[in-house]
Amino acid sequence: MKTGWIGLFFVFVLSFGAEAVQTSDPDIRLLNNRFRIDPTIAQVAFIIYREKSTQPVVLVQPDGTKLYEWDHPDNVSWHQEDAMDIISIDNPMPGPWQAIGKISTENKIRILSALTMKVDTFPARLYEDEIVKFTAQLMQEGKPLLLRDFLDRVELKVTFTEFIADENDLPNNLRPQEKALGLFIDNGTGLDEHPGDGIFTVELPIDVAPGKYRVRVTSGNGVFFRSLEEEVLVYPMPLMTTFTQSRKKALSHNLLLESDSASIKAGSLALHAQYTGPNGKISIYEGAAKGKSYALNVPIDNFDEPGRHKWFARLYGTDKQTGRPLVFSMPEQTFAVADFEAIEQANKDREAREAERKRLEDEKEAARKKESDRKTAIVTIISGNVTLLFLAFLTWFILRTLKEKKRQKENEEEAGLNAPPPETEKKK
Numbered sequence: 001m002k003t004g005w006i007g008l009f010f011v012f013v014l015s016f017g018a019e020a021v022q023t024s025d026p027d028i029r030l031l032n033n034r035f036r037i038d039p040t041i042a043q044v045a046f047i048i049y050r051e052k053s054t055q056p057v058v059l060v061q062p063d064g065t066k067l068y069e070w071d072h073p074d075n076v077s078w079h080q081e082d083a084m085d086i087i088s089i090d091n092p093m094p095g096p097w098q099a100i101g102k103i104s105t106e107n108k109i110r111i112l113s114a115l116t117m118k119v120d121t122f123p124a125r126l127y128e129d130e131i132v133k134f135t136a137q138l139m140q141e142g143k144p145l146l147l148r149d150f151l152d153r154v155e156l157k158v159t160f161t162e163f164i165a166d167e168n169d170l171p172n173n174l175r176p177q178e179k180a181l182g183l184f185i186d187n188g189t190g191l192d193e194h195p196g197d198g199i200f201t202v203e204l205p206i207d208v209a210p211g212k213y214r215v216r217v218t219s220g221n222g223v224f225f226r227s228l229e230e231e232v233l234v235y236p237m238p239l240m241t242t243f244t245q246s247r248k249k250a251l252s253h254n255l256l257l258e259s260d261s262a263s264i265k266a267g268s269l270a271l272h273a274q275y276t277g278p279n280g281k282i283s284i285y286e287g288a289a290k291g292k293s294y295a296l297n298v299p300i301d302n303f304d305e306p307g308r309h310k311w312f313a314r315l316y317g318t319d320k321q322t323g324r325p326l327v328f329s330m331p332e333q334t335f336a337v338a339d340f341e342a343i344e345q346a347n348k349d350r351e352a353r354e355a356e357r358k359r360l361e362d363e364k365e366a367a368r369k370k371e372s373d374r375k376t377a378i379v380t381i382i383s384g385n386v387t388l389l390f391l392a393f394l395t396w397f398i399l400r401t402l403k404e405k406k407r408q409k410e411n412e413e414e415a416g417l418n419a420p421p422p423e424t425e426k427k428k
Helices: 340-417 423-427
Strands: 008-009 028-031 034-037 043-047 058-060 076-081 086-090 093-098 106-110 115-119 129-140 154-162 179-183 199-205 211-220 227-233 239-244 253-259 270-276 282-288 295-300 307-318 324-338
Touching: 129 324, 154 199, 179 199, 239 307, 239 324, 253 270, 253 307, 270 295, 282 295
Parallel strands: 008 106
Antiparallel strands: 008 043, 028 106, 034 093, 043 086, 058 093, 076 086, 115 129, 129 199, 154 179, 154 211, 211 227, 239 253, 253 295, 270 282, 270 307, 307 324
């Protein structure tokens, strides 16, 4: 069996700031994986190291009842890893306990007393979109607890829940839902100053609407059972930014930061902005208010580089009532810069296409007119010829009719001259 060590007992306090009494020595060596829990212990947590990829241990209570990772009462919490079990028990049964599993006989128990959690107090006034540095520590007898095997697995988080006075009287589906805003870290990144110093730090964004909230600092993974609750007020953001994009190549863009004179101390404004161009180039712009000004104007270079640009900013000020330094984070925003040369060329191409289209339309119109004129001429010629033919025929017909009438008249006259005289004339 691989050499390892079994865990560490920690006596926890059920209420914030209280102490638990224990009379055991600081270090107790195991005998056949057995150990004893004192009757004065109200809560205990311990770590059991075992061989990798082995089954979780089985805990045997003084009355012979077994506790399993998959089967245990509500007062037991079990955090399992590949080669470790972290087990927390409220009101453990006093007497001899035994751990069964592939663990080492060289393990020993360290019992800790007076374990408390120290947490920063929230400011009296919080602001929407503000970023707050917030810390928490596990303390043992007034000193920071630095046991990394335990601290590395403590997951503290901050949640905000909208405050409703009679929340318990509401049905579950109508109660406000908590919103997790940040996790504590102790790795020296972000706002955490030193890795592994036992001080957990959270860069807490106040990403909620103005109003009254219940704030809770709790453990989310079941290793450390503690909760701190506080009521806070979130006020509207007292700063406003306005970005004005230049429409001319020779003029800079402009970023204006203004503050609420009732909330922000005069002359305390500062700004740090980061701009990223379409090619990924990053430019930094900073500025601070002069004198007792409540506004700050920062010109931004106009690189005249076509494409989409991005920027975000951190804003700084001082609370007028408390003197507390304030930090706000602006979400990333974008704006586009047009390619004027491309636009000008596109306009020229469009005008050329329009002129060509008009030329083709004019040619088609001229061809249509020419064809129409040709058809009109043909119709006119045909109509004229038909008219001439009709007139010629009509003239011929009239002349023929007149000629016929004339001939008929001549015939009648000639017949009259050759006819015999009437009978009456002969009798005379």
